[in-house]
Amino acid sequence: MRNFFFFIARNATTIFFILLEILCLVLVMSFNDYQQAKYVSSANAIISSVYESENAVTDYFSLSSRNDILARENNALHNQLDILHQQLRLLRNASLSVNDALPQRFLHREAKVIKSTTNREHNYLTIDRGSNGGVHEGMIAVDYNGAVVGLVTAVTDNFATVLPIINTSFRLSSKLKKTNFRGQLVWDAVFPDEAELIDIPEHAVVNKGDSIVTSGSSSYFPEGLYVGKVKDVEMDRNGGFYDLTVQLAVDFTSIYDVYIVEDLLLKEQKQLEEETEEHER
Amino acid sequence: MANSQNVIRLALLFVILLTLQVLVFNNLNLFGFINPYPYILLILTMPFGVATSFLMIVAFVMGFSVDMFCNTPGMHAGACVLLAYVRQFILKFISLHDDYKIGTLPTLYTYEPSWYMKYVLMAVAVHHVTLFAFEQIDTLFWWPTILRLLLSGVATVAIIYVSQMFIRISDGTK
Numbered sequence: 001m002r003n004f005f006f007f008i009a010r011n012a013t014t015i016f017f018i019l020l021e022i023l024c025l026v027l028v029m030s031f032n033d034y035q036q037a038k039y040v041s042s043a044n045a046i047i048s049s050v051y052e053s054e055n056a057v058t059d060y061f062s063l064s065s066r067n068d069i070l071a072r073e074n075n076a077l078h079n080q081l082d083i084l085h086q087q088l089r090l091l092r093n094a095s096l097s098v099n100d101a102l103p104q105r106f107l108h109r110e111a112k113v114i115k116s117t118t119n120r121e122h123n124y125l126t127i128d129r130g131s132n133g134g135v136h137e138g139m140i141a142v143d144y145n146g147a148v149v150g151l152v153t154a155v156t157d158n159f160a161t162v163l164p165i166i167n168t169s170f171r172l173s174s175k176l177k178k179t180n181f182r183g184q185l186v187w188d189a190v191f192p193d194e195a196e197l198i199d200i201p202e203h204a205v206v207n208k209g210d211s212i213v214t215s216g217s218s219s220y221f222p223e224g225l226y227v228g229k230v231k232d233v234e235m236d237r238n239g240g241f242y243d244l245t246v247q248l249a250v251d252f253t254s255i256y257d258v259y260i261v262e263d264l265l266l267k268e269q270k271q272l273e274e275e276t277e278e279h280e281r
Numbered sequence: 282m283a284n285s286q287n288v289i290r291l292a293l294l295f296v297i298l299l300t301l302q303v304l305v306f307n308n309l310n311l312f313g314f315i316n317p318y319p320y321i322l323l324i325l326t327m328p329f330g331v332a333t334s335f336l337m338i339v340a341f342v343m344g345f346s347v348d349m350f351c352n353t354p355g356m357h358a359g360a361c362v363l364l365a366y367v368r369q370f371i372l373k374f375i376s377l378h379d380d381y382k383i384g385t386l387p388t389l390y391t392y393e394p395s396w397y398m399k400y401v402l403m404a405v406a407v408h409h410v411t412l413f414a415f416e417q418i419d420t421l422f423w424w425p426t427i428l429r430l431l432l433s434g435v436a437t438v439a440i441i442y443v444s445q446m447f448i449r450i451s452d453g454t455k
Contacts, residue, residue, distance in 0.1 A: 012334070013332075013333045013334050013337075013366075014366075016334050016337065017333075017337060017362065017366040020337055020341055020362045021359060021362055021363065023355075023358075024341075024344075024355040024356075024358045024359030024362060025355065025359065026355070027348075027354040027355025027358065027359075028354065028355040028356055028359065028415055030354075047349055047350055050303070050304075050350070051350075054304050058308075117307075117351070117352070118310070118314075119310065119314050119316055119429070120351075120353070120416055120417070121416060121417045122352070122353070124352050161352075189417060190423075190425045191425075253310070
């Protein structure tokens with residue numbers, strides 16, 4: 001026993017070192033778990049406010065390019081509006097009731113990206129809108145083109161964290177737009193503008209440049225959101241499946257604004273699905 | 282007197298290095314993927330003969346603070362604590378003279394520049410390899426990761442070395 005205490009006293013520094021490293025390892029491990037991504041820290045108040053004040057300064061440098069983006073988006077919306085006006089006139093002429101139209105399903109809320117990383121395995125975006133601004137966990141983020149950015153995983157009063165496609169914890173059920181073959185979109189932590197689409201069976205016809213959209217089989221992402229284009233077609237090493245390289249539509253290295261999309265009818269849909277399942281039992 | 286000076290210098294260096302790391306270097310993204318981490322200068326400039334336990338506590342707090350801003354809990358802290366523990370062995374390994382003068386600071390001006398270069402190179406190697414092992418264990422031995430590791434290391438060494446040429450961290454002895 002006495003020897004044991006001597007041993008501790010003599011190696012106190014090394015033992016302290018080992019204990020500290022174990023503490024760090026526990027922190028790392030708990031973080032790597034997908035579920036624990038909720039505790040990501042940059043959504044917490046102090047750190048977010050530091051990034052927000054930094055953003056207040058650096059915002060100006062990107063103004064001109066963001067103006068271009070907004071002008072293009074405005075233009076596209078104007079065109080869409082014209083088309084819709086025309087269709088509305090046609091409908092009126094056909095004496096159909098406008099009230100037959102479907103209710104609004106998706107509500108967009110704009111948010112600014114105040115912090116983002118692209119050079120890690122686990123990248124995150126922090127946005128300046130939280131539960132006070134109507135953002136909740138499980139909502140999705142898209143860019144100005146409507147392309148998928150990621151999923152809201154943590155929310156505080158005024159900030160939220162988005163888990164983007166370029167995080168190795170992220171899985172997105174996607175499909176080829178033309179042929180409807182489904183696969184999983186995963187990121188391999190190499191380039192911030194490329195991801196892999198796996199599990200597409202080998203009898204599917206795939207060409208370079210084919211569009212990839214969300215499949216709708218995930219409970220968060222509605223069907224048909226744009227993800228990217230096929231950049232490279234390869235077979236999986238084990239055979240049977242493709243291993244497609246996807247050029248992502250979103251440029252994560254220069255992302256300033258996102259739209260957070262709320263599915264207004266999600267509750268209703270979930271309720272119906274649950275009731276149906278109960279009936280089946 | 283000298284002690285309170287040391288504490289103030291440590292606190293100032295801590296705040297300055299953390300601010301620079303979080304607001305400047307983490308956003309540099311040289312060529313899109315190089316991220317230097319010159320904040321480890323805090324651990325490097327602690328005086329010769331500082332108690333390793335104390336150094337490890339400082340390193341842990343510094344690493345953890347950077348972690349909080351990078352969303353990487355434990356990774357920077359782990360790499361910093363290891364560097365703090367290994368620092369005594371690095372110093373022993375590269376020692377030119379019989380003994381270091383306890384209480385003075387290891388800087389570019391302490392001995393020859395080549396001594397300081399060796400010191401920084403070895404320290405950055407320890408810190409960066411550990412950090413990358415924590416951060417990208419799945420892809421650690423893949424060329425994009427290795428390239429990123431090497432280039433980030435070179436950038437860190439260059440920034441630390443150049444910063445020492447412009448700003449002398451005074452230890453009051455000169």
